Amino acid sequence: MGVAKQLYQLQEVDLEVESNERALSQMVSQLGKSEAVVRAQSKLASEQQRLDELRHQQHSAEWEIDDIVSKLAAADEQLYSGRIRNPKELTNLQHEVDMLKAKRDQLENNALEIMDQVELAEASVVATGSEVEKLEAEWHSQQQQLSADVEVLKSKLSALQHKRQLLSAEIDSQAVEVYDELRKQKGQAVAKVEQGICRGCRISLPSSELQQARSGDLMQCGSCGRVLFLP
Ligand SMILES: [Zn+2]
Helix, strand or coil, X not given: CCHHHHHHHHHHHHHHHHHHHHHHHHHHHHCCCCHHHHHHHHHHHHHHHHHHHHXXXXXXXXXXXXXXXXXXXXXXXXXXXXXXXXXXXXXXXXXHHHHHHHHHHHHHHHHHHHHHHHHHHHHHXXXXXXXXXXXXXXXXHHHHHHHHHHHHHHHHHHHHHHHHHHHHHHCCHHHHHHHHHHHHHHCCCEEEEECCEECCCCEXXXXXXXXXXXXXXXXXXXXXXXXXXCC
């Protein structure tokens, strides 16, 4: 086998290694991370906090109502006890009873509104809670799949690296040096020649270069410097 073909095969392995390494690092970057889960968890936490606040407001409102109701009972009792006979005092007391009733009605309306909000907030917490559970379960199984894929890719890569070692050991070491240097400079070190054209730089090769390339020996494109390979 000509050295050009050997280098071409080496390059095929190197390109495969490169693409697998890219895939691997992309997979590794997805391990252990889930923005969707974190977002849903923090949404749940703030909804839970809102629910706690509303429940607290609900209890305060109920206590306030209890307080007013007992004041009202006391005032009512006084009003109808017959102990107060002074008309001005009675009028004042009646006025106080009316005020307390108005206040009680207002507080009761307020408490009903809070109760509605509590119910809505409870429903949100339940919905978001099950969304979080679902996302966590999905994430968990994705992570398991991803870890398995990473392992498969790692062993594929080590097989490829082993293949590369075997291939490069068979190639003339000076040719491998030229190849490695070109890979560093140009990414692609070996260019196919098709219809007399170097596929690396798309320039027509002079017939002398073409003839030398045909022999399969190490021949570099006069224009781009890549090793020419005639399939
Ligand atoms: Zn070229």
